[in-house]
Structure formats: C-alpha cells, structure tokens
Amino acid sequence: MELAFEAVHKRRGDFTLRASGIFGPGVHLISGKVGAGKSTLAALAAGIMAPDTGTVKKNGVSSFTLSLQFPEWHITGNTIGEEILSWGLNAEDVLMRVGMKGRDHDDPLAISRGELKRLHLACICMRKWDLLILDEPFSGLDCRQKQELCRWIGEFRSGILLICTHESHFLPPVDFLWEMRDGVLFALGRVPEALAAWKQAPPLLKSLLCQGILPRNITEDDVREAAWKIRG
Amino acid sequence: MIHLHGIQHRILEIGDLSIPPGHTVVTGWNGGGKTTLLRLLAGLELPKAGSIMFEDRKPGDTECGWVNEFPGRNMLFSLVRDELSSPLRFAHIPCDEVARKVGECAEWAGVSHLLPRRTHTLSGGEQVLTSLATALIGRPQILVLDEFDSYLDHGTADAIDEKILDSGARYIIQCTQNPDLAARADRVLLLSHGRVHAFGPPRDVFSGLERCCYYPPSWRLGRGTGL
Numbered sequence: 001m002e003l004a005f006e007a008v009h010k011r012r013g014d015f016t017l018r019a020s021g022i023f024g025p026g027v028h029l030i031s032g033k034v035g036a037g038k039s040t041l042a043a044l045a046a047g048i049m050a051p052d053t054g055t056v057k058k059n060g061v062s063s064f065t066l067s068l069q070f071p072e073w074h075i076t077g078n079t080i081g082e083e084i085l086s087w088g089l090n091a092e093d094v095l096m097r098v099g100m101k102g103r104d105h106d107d108p109l110a111i112s113r114g115e116l117k118r119l120h121l122a123c124i125c126m127r128k129w130d131l132l133i134l135d136e137p138f139s140g141l142d143c144r145q146k147q148e149l150c151r152w153i154g155e156f157r158s159g160i161l162l163i164c165t166h167e168s169h170f171l172p173p174v175d176f177l178w179e180m181r182d183g184v185l186f187a188l189g190r191v192p193e194a195l196a197a198w199k200q201a202p203p204l205l206k207s208l209l210c211q212g213i214l215p216r217n218i219t220e221d222d223v224r225e226a227a228w229k230i231r232g
Numbered sequence: 233m234i235h236l237h238g239i240q241h242r243i244l245e246i247g248d249l250s251i252p253p254g255h256t257v258v259t260g261w262n263g264g265g266k267t268t269l270l271r272l273l274a275g276l277e278l279p280k281a282g283s284i285m286f287e288d289r290k291p292g293d294t295e296c297g298w299v300n301e302f303p304g305r306n307m308l309f310s311l312v313r314d315e316l317s318s319p320l321r322f323a324h325i326p327c328d329e330v331a332r333k334v335g336e337c338a339e340w341a342g343v344s345h346l347l348p349r350r351t352h353t354l355s356g357g358e359q360v361l362t363s364l365a366t367a368l369i370g371r372p373q374i375l376v377l378d379e380f381d382s383y384l385d386h387g388t389a390d391a392i393d394e395k396i397l398d399s400g401a402r403y404i405i406q407c408t409q410n411p412d413l414a415a416r417a418d419r420v421l422l423l424s425h426g427r428v429h430a431f432g433p434p435r436d437v438f439s440g441l442e443r444c445c446y447y448p449p450s451w452r453l454g455r456g457t458g459l
Contacts, residue, residue, distance in 0.1 A: 013349055033385045034357030069356045069383075072302060113301045113379070114262025114409075136356060139382040140301070142262045142409055143445035166357075166385035169410070169449050202386060204453055220449070227453045 001025055001060040001130055003045060003160055005185070008054035010040060017041065019185035020054075023160050027153060027172065029191075029218070030164045031200045032180030038164035039069055041185060042135040045162060061160070064131035069139065071120040075108050080119065083108050087123040098122045113140040125152050131160045138167040146170035150219065168202035171218045191217055234273070234403060238282035242268050243426035246282070251405070254418035255397060257434075258407045259446065265426040266407045267301055267378055273405055274298040274376040286374060286403070294374055297367030297401065301378040303359040304351070312354070312362050313347040319370040333369060340395060341365035342388075356383040364392065368399055375401040381408050389413070411438075415448035422446075 003023040010017040017037040023045075032038045043049035044056050046066035058064065068074060077083035081104030084091040091104045098118045108116060117140045124132070138146050146167070153161065153172035163174070177194040179186045188194035192214050195201065201209060208215060208226050215226035233253070239246040243265045258266050271277045272284060275291030276298065286294045300306040309315040316338060320330045338344040341361050346354065354362060360383040367375060375396065381389045393413065396404060406417070414420050420437040422430040430437040434448075441447045 012353060014345065031385075034361065034383075034388045035355055039355050070302070070304065112263050112267055118262060136383075139356070140262075140379060140409075142260070143411070145262060146409075147445055168386040169412070170445075200385065200387070204449060224453060 001160060002058075003061065003131055003162075004055075004057045004059065005044070006055045006057065008044060008051040008056060010044060010049065010051050012040065015040075015183055017044070017183045017185075019044070021178070021185055021187045023162060023176075025158065025160055026175035027156055027161045028163065028176045028178060029171070029174040030162060030178040030180060030185075031166060031198070032164075033166075033200065036180035037183045037185075038166075038180050039135050041180060042066060042133050042162065042164050045131075045133050058131060061130040063129050064133070065124065065127075065129055066133040067121065067124050067135060067137060069136040071113070071116045071140075072109060074120055075116075077108060080104050080106050080108050080111070083119070084123060087127065089123055089126055094119070094122050094126060097126070114142060114145065117141055118145055121149060129159055131162075132156075133162045133164070135164045136166070137163060138165055138170060143170060147220075154219075166200075168204075170220060171202070173217045173219050173222075233287065235285045236282065237284075239272070239279050239284070240281040241272060241277070241279040244268050244272075244279075245426050246428055249421075249428060249431065251403070251421075252419070253402045255404045255406065256419050256421060257414040257417040258405065258421045258423060259409065259411070259414050260423035260429065264423045266423055268426075269423065270376050270378050270405065270407055273374070295370065295372045296374045296376060297370065297372035299360065299363045299367050299377045299380045301380075301382075301407075303356070303363040303380070303383070306363060307351045307359070310350055310352070311347075312343065312349050312351055315351055315362060316343075316347070316366050316369060319366060323370065337365045337369045341368075341392070357385070357388065360384065361388075361392070364396075368396075368401070371399075372401060374403045374405070375399065377404070377406040379407050379409065381406075381410055381413060411446050411448040412450045414438075415451060 005019040005021050008019045017040050076086045081091040084094045095101050150172040174191055177188040177191055188197045213226050215222040234251040236246050236249040274296050284291050307315050316334050317330050343361050360380045415434045420434050438447055
C-alpha cells in the first residue's frame with residue numbers, strides 16, 4: 001500500500017508546488033510555514049486537485065479520505081445528528097464519544113469551531129481508512145482534545161496517515177517526517193534520525209536538538225523526557 | 233477599563249469583571265463560551281442581560297477590529313486588495329490614501345504578495361493574516377482576535393504577535409489555545425462552562441494548573457533546563 005508523488009508540479013498564481021516521494025504505511029508528519037503548500041499537497045494527495053504535470057498514484061489503497069482544515073466545509077447535514085448519519089455512523093455513539101450527548105438537534109454551523117472540529121474528527125476516526133489525510137487537525141482544539149487526538153493517532157496501526165500541521169506543543173508519535181519549504185516537498189526520513197534536519201521544528205524541540213539531545217519521538221512526553229536529561 | 237456587569241448570554245454568566253487596557257488572553261476548554269464573550273466585546277451581539285462598557289461607550293459605538301475564528305466567513309470581497317481596502321473605502325477615505333495605507337498594512341502583515349489573489353484561493357494562514365490586516369487597517373482602539381493564531385506556524389505567530397502588541401490598539405483581547413502565548417500576555421481570563429474560572433496575571437492564573445495541560449509548556453520544561 002502506498003501513495004506516490006511522481007515529479008508533481010502544481011501552479012496556483014505565483015505559487016508553485018513541487019513534490020516527489022512515496023508515502024508508505026505509517027504516520028507521516030508534514031510541517032511547513034504559512035503558504036508553504038501543505039494544504040495544496042493534501043488536496044493533491046486526496047485527488048480533489050489535479051497536478052499540472054506529474055502523477056499522484058494510490059497503489060493498493062481501497063479507502064481514503066481527506067479531513068479539510070476548515071471543518072465547516074464538510075457539513076452536509078442540517079443538524080448534528082444528520083451530519084453524523086452522513087458519515088454512516090450512529091449519532092448516539094459519536095455524541096457520547098465527543099461529550100456532546102443530547103445535542104443531535106443542534107445546528108452544526110452554530111456550535112464553536114473547537115466543538116465542530118472535535119465532532120468531525122470523531123466521525124473520521126470512527127471509520128477505517130487505508131489512507132487518511134488530516135489537514136491541520138489540531139487547529140481549534142483545546143489542549144485536552146489535542147492530547148486525545150494524539151492518543152488516537154498513537155494507536156493508528158494499519159494504513160497510511162498523513163498529518164499536515166504547524167502544531168508545536170501537542171504532537172503525536174510519528175514514523176516519518178516531511179517538510180514543505182517554499183512549495184517544495186522534502187523527505188527528512190524516519191523519526192528520530194530525521195529530527196536533526198527539521199528546519200521548522202517546534203522551539204522546545206529545536207532547543208534540545210541544539211544541545212545535542214535527540215528525543216525518541218516528538219510527543220509531549222518524549223520532549224519532556226529529553227529535557228529532563230539536561231536537568232540530570 | 234472595560235466593565236462587564238451581570239452578563240447572562242447563552243452559556244455565559246459573568247457577574248462583575250473589569251479588564252484594564254493592554255493584552256488580555258481568553259482561554260479555556262472548547263465550548264466554554266470564549267467566542268460568545270469575544271462577540272459581545274466586539275459588539276457583534278448584545279447580551280440578553282447585563283451591560284458592557286468600554287470606558288464610557290458601548291461596544292457598538294467603539295471602533296473595533298475583529299478577526300473571526302472562521303476567517304473566511306468575514307470576507308466580503310473576492311480580491312484580497314478589495315478586502316483589505318474595504319474598511320477605509322466604507323469610511324470614505326480618499327482613493328490615493330487608501331492605496332497607500334493598503335500597501336503599508338499589507339507589508340506589515342506580510343501579505344503584499346497576496347494582494348492580487350482571490351480570497352477563496354487563500355490557505356487558512358493566508359486568510360487569517362488578511363483578516364488581521366483588514367481588522368487593523370482602520371487603527372481601531374479595540375482589537376478582538378478569536379484564535380487567529382491556530383492557523384499560523386509558530387514562527388509566523390510569534391512575529392505577528394509582536395507586531396500586534398505594537399499596533400497601537402489600546403485593548404487587545406485575544407482568544408488562544410497556545411498556553412505559551414497566554415503566558416506572555418498582561419493578563420489571562422480562563423473561562424470554564426461560561427463562567428470566569430480565573431482572571432489575572434499569567435503567573436497567578438496558571439499557578440494552580442501545573443498538572444493541567446493548560447500550564448505553559450515553556451514554563452514546565454524551562455525550569456532547570458535553560459530551554
């Protein structure tokens with residue numbers, strides 16, 4: 001099972017994205033500055049945008065989805081209950097999971113962005129995907145919900161998971177690290193070895209790397225454990 | 233000073249609260265009433281009960297810059313240049329002055345390259361920077377920002393944060409889920425289930441929260457490590 005970008009070029013106004021690389025099974029983190037091309041890459045990966053040249057191939061992938069950065073773009077139901085049903089899920093189960101029991105008649109466009117994001121991610125996470133692309137999944141979540149999402153990602157065992165994010169505190173354990181730099185996709189490699197090449201590393205992680213300390217992974221616990229080595 | 237008295241509105245229940253000028257961060261769990269409070273302060277909604285006064289004026293009578301947590305929802309125009317110009321055009325500012333100020337403000341926000349772009353093609357980060365520039369171009373006394381930093385990478389967020397503090401706005405009311413950003417504010421308002429859980433300088437508000445994920449990571453890890 002793999003997602004392959006073969007000499008992909010995509011131009012949008014003055015911006016050009018260039019990407020080559022193979023995403024195999026595992027958790028892939030793609031970081032990058034504002035406007036570096038993370039969302040464009042996610043759209044190309046999902047096939048909702050076509051490259052100008054090059055190809056994006058999904059080999060051995062029978063089910064896939066993209067979670068957009070803006071959760072409101074996913075809404076098709078007039079109520080929260082209808083929205084959950086549109087994912088083929090039981091409304092009561094999902095609402096229980098996200099702590100919103102009894103709110104199935106609420107308007108999904110009238111709840112807070114954090115609640116909507118939580119609801120949308122729960123619908124995604126309660127189904128099984130060969131390829132799952134999450135564009136800024138942490139945006140709008142409070143720290144407790146970010147930790148919960150990290151736990152779910154940590155349990156992701158089969159398939160390919162792409163996470164495009166600029167989150168810098170609450171990060172899940174990942175297998176591979178990629179970086180978008182001015183529209184170009186760079187494969188940094190397997191974690192933790194890849195961390196040394198991570199230009200957009202979160203500040204605390206960067207401080208550790210500057211002192212020659214390599215955390216086991218990029219989670220809050222890994223960074224804390226590595227920081228304690230300094231303290232001795 | 234901003235005075236809130238006897239506020240009851242949707243989930244919010246706030247007895248008396250006085251917010252001094254400066255940088256105030258509003259934080260708390262999802263669904264705790266943060267956006268509702270910010271909408272009241274921005275004058276976008278009137279409270280069902282109670283009153284809000286900015287010094288001697290009501291929120292609706294005060295020049296206020298607002299950045300929505302859904303930045304795309306506030307955009308009125310299809311071109312970034314028109315969106316950014318709109319507060320000045322609505323105020324009947326002469327065209328040459330509008331053009332000059334749009335150029336300056338776009339450079340300030342780092343969106344000069346986006347001016348010819350269509351707003352619907354912007355990424356989340358680009359949308360929120362455009363919204364911020366639009367909110368500030370009229371030099372408002374009050375700036376209300378609803379989690380705009382959640383769309384930005386840490387480098388851009390830190391750089392823009394410094395610029396916002398230097399923008400001349402007398403009151404900056406900012407909702408964020410970034411505890412390290414909250415730790416740098418003049419004061420923090422922690423909302424829980426629509427009520428004020430704590431309000432004061434960051435050291436006081438976070439002092440009892442060391443076991444909670446809201447405690448600033450830089451404080452937790454920085455102690456004794458020099459990070």
